[in-house]
Amino acid sequence: MSSERQQAKQPVSAVLAGPYGHPFHPILVTVPIGAWIASLVFDLASQVVEDPAFLVEGAQWLIAIGVLGALAAASVGFLDLLGIATGTPAFRTGLVHMSLNLAVTAAFAAGFLWRRAIDDRHSPVSAGPLALSVVSVAVLAVAGYLGGKLAFHYGVRVADETTQAAGFRH
Numbered sequence: 456m457s458s459e460r461q462q463a464k465q466p467v468s469a470v471l472a473g474p475y476g477h478p479f480h481p482i483l484v485t486v487p488i489g490a491w492i493a494s495l496v497f498d499l500a501s502q503v504v505e506d507p508a509f510l511v512e513g514a515q516w517l518i519a520i521g522v523l524g525a526l527a528a529a530s531v532g533f534l535d536l537l538g539i540a541t542g543t544p545a546f547r548t549g550l551v552h553m554s555l556n557l558a559v560t561a562a563f564a565a566g567f568l569w570r571r572a573i574d575d576r577h578s579p580v581s582a583g584p585l586a587l588s589v590v591s592v593a594v595l596a597v598a599g600y601l602g603g604k605l606a607f608h609y610g611v612r613v614a615d616e617t618t619q620a621a622g623f624r625h
Contacts, residue, residue, distance in 0.1 A: 459540040460542075461553050463611045472534040473505040476614035480532040481606070484599075485523030490517045491563060491595065495588050518567045525560040529553070535612050545609040547602055553599035553603075562591040 466472040474480035480577035501507035501514070532621060539546045566587045573581065580588075605611040613619075 459543065460610065461615070463539045463545060463609070464613060465535045465538060466612070467534045472531045473612075476612075476618060478531070478535060478612040480528060480535050480612070481529060481602075483524065483528035484602070487521040487528060487560070487563075488599070490521035490524060491559075491588070491592060494518045494521065495592050498580040498585050498588055502585075506577065506581045507528065511578075511580055514580060515567060515570050518570070520561050522560055522564050522567065525556065525563075529556065529560070532556075539611060545605060545611060547573055548605055548609070549611070550599055552601040552605060555594055555601070559591050559595045559598060562587060562594075566591070589623060 465475060469475065471479075473482075494514040497510045497514035497517065501510040504510065507536065532553065536546070536549045539549055566584050569584050569587070570580070573584075606613055
C-alpha cells in the first residue's frame, strides 16, 4: 500500500478525530443530516396542517441543532482532510465535500436568521425559507455522496484490507 493511502487512513489526532478505523466524523454528520431533513419534513407538514405553529418552531429548533452539529462534524472532518496528501483526487474530492458542506451550513444558518425575522409564527413556513431548505438539502445530498466516495472509493479513514480481513477469518 502506498504511503499516501496509508497516511489517509491514519488519524491526524486519534483523540480529536477518532482512533484508527473508527473516525468520529461519520458519527457526527448524522446530527445535521437528520436535523435538517427533519426540519424540511416539518416545513412541508406546516403547509398542510390547520395550526402550523408547532411545526414552524420545531423546524427552527432543528435547523439550529443541525448548524451546531455541522460545526462539530466539520471540525473533525477537517482533521481527516489534513491526513490526505495534497494534489490527489481524494484531496480534491475532500475540498469539494468540505466546501459544499460549509455552504449548506451557512445556508441553514442564514435560513435560521431569516425565519427569526419573520414575526408570523402561526402561518406555514413561507416560500423563501422553504425553497432555501429544499436547495440546501439537495446540495447536502451531493456533499454526502462525495463523503461516501472519500470513504468507500478512496478508503479515507477506513482500515486497510489486512485489518478488514480479520473480520472474515473463521
